[in-house]
Amino acid sequence: MDRFEGIRAFVAVVDAGSFTAAGERLGISNKLVSKYVAALENLQGVTLLNRTTRSLSLTLAGERYLLAARRVLAAVEELDAQSHADDGVLTGRLRVTAPVTFGEMFIDILTRDFLAAHPTLDIDLQLSDRYVDLAAQGFDVAIRIGALADSSLIARRIGRTEVWAVASPAYLAQHPAPNHPDALREHICLRDSNSSQPNRGTFVIQGKAVSVPLPGRITVNSAQAVRSLALAGEGVALSPRFVVARDVAEGRLIRLLANFPGQLLDIQALHLPQPFLPPRLTAYLDHLRARLRPVIEEGLPPGS
The missing domain is CATH 3.40.190.290 (D-Maltodextrin-Binding Protein; domain 2)
Structure with missing residues (x-):
């Protein structure tokens, strides 16, 4: 798994409130979102999200990881934006x-x-x-x-x-x-x-x-x-x-x-x-x- 895809999926789940809504936001299936998040947790060796049949919540490790994950996504977005800055296009x-x-x-x-x-x-x-x-x-x-x-x-x-x-x-x-x-x-x-x-x-x-x-x-x-x-x-x-x-x-x-x-x-x-x-x-x-x-x-x- 691409680590960045896992980070992106994890943040989308937190922001959207569910795997289904995160999938709609990312344009992929909820099963693939779940797979990405599970792979990220396996890679990190920690549980990031508490899952029940009715709700999701961040673990303590997830709360800490979320702040760093947002910084990573923001940095990548800024790199993309800078590539278009010279021609005046905002992305x-x-x-x-x-x-x-x-x-x-x-x-x-x-x-x-x-x-x-x-x-x-x-x-x-x-x-x-x-x-x-x-x-x-x-x-x-x-x-x-x-x-x-x-x-x-x-x-x-x-x-x-x-x-x-x-x-x-x-x-x-x-x-x-x-x-x-x-x-x-x-x-x-x-x-x-x-x-x-x-x-x-x-x-x-x-x-x-x-x-x-x-x-x-x-x-x-x-x-x-x-x-x-x-x-x-x-x-x-x-x-x-x-x-x-x-x-x-x-x-x-x-x-x-x-x-x-x-x-x-x-x-x-x-x-x-x-x-x-x-x-x-x-x-x-x-x-x-x-x-x-x-x-x-x-x-x-x-x-x-």
Whole structure:
């Protein structure tokens, strides 16, 4: 067996979650994938994957081997890419992760628009609101919104968005609109647990950022679910502008407290520190900044 084929099959199984899905990704049968992985384990003298009839999981040896295997595949892909660099052709695959609502709303920019300009590239986009370990899971880029924890990752800001307070006309017919952020204490608030402080909202009051409590009975880990609840008249939502701007423009939701600017959230693209960035990664980061920033930052005051 070619050791490289075994490494490629092993990583594909981990990423795809099954031998069948890995075979579909690689264009070979699941039996051949299983054969490659078994041969690799035999060659290494260790078990890399725990196999049951219902699931697969990495052994401790497999977890260690996976990190090295990803580096090998990345190096080979980079060698292939460099062979085409002089003629300006970008090749290989980019693995990207982004928050669910953000990815669904901007799927064309994240995938189709970039691939149209680079037909020899592939993109594997994974949408998840959970924290993703780029090194362990083999991602090239992670898009994250809001404050970042201390990290060794390299961050590039691709835009900013303001948090808006919104409610439906039906809700406001039953509850007078708040005229000050403190008045949110008297309202039913819909909380997004993806926020760093879902039970509080930040507004600029007399030039200072002030945090106010957000009482409510519903907390959900989805910006789109919060939007849906607000549209249904269930309460006041604090949501990134890009999620609700069209609803506000078309009258389905009413923006509240417009005289009190909401929290500004950075939208950043993160990647692992590398002595040399692959050309496809540099091109993708440039694409995100050029195409996403004007859309995301529409309506923000200059200099925000």
